[in-house]
Amino acid sequence: MSRLQALRDALRPLGIYKLEKGTLVYAELAAYAAGLDLLEDGLDELEREAFLPTAQGKESPGGKKFMASPKPCCLCGNAGKCFALPGSYQ
Numbered sequence: 001m002s003r004l005q006a007l008r009d010a011l012r013p014l015g016i017y018k019l020e021k022g023t024l025v026y027a028e029l030a031a032y033a034a035g036l037d038l039l040e041d042g043l044d045e046l047e048r049e050a051f052l053p054t055a056q057g058k059e060s061p062g063g064k065k066f067m068a069s070p071k072p073c074c075l076c077g078n079a080g081k082c083f084a085l086p087g088s089y090q
Contacts, residue, residue, distance in 0.1 A: 004033040 001009075007029045008019045017025045048054050 002033070003036055004030055007033060
């Protein structure tokens with residue numbers, strides 16, 4: 001059942017609205033249904049992209065580098081742990 005149909009079915013028992021196609025109420029319900037569909041699509045994407053195993057977007061591990069590699073130290077050129085600066089090694 002479409003979202004528009006579900007909205008119409010929820011209002012039909014009240015008996016105070018003309019829910020036929022071509023009425024202003026129908027147009028308003030269609031607009032609500034379209035907006036809710038967009039919202040649902042956005043929430044689905046957000047949920048999918050929030051978890052790495054299901055991420056599919058261009059910023060996901062499969063699309064681009066997910067994490068930047070360590071930058072080389074300006075003193076020793078070593079990427080990652082720097083031995084040139086006191087206290088920077090472990």
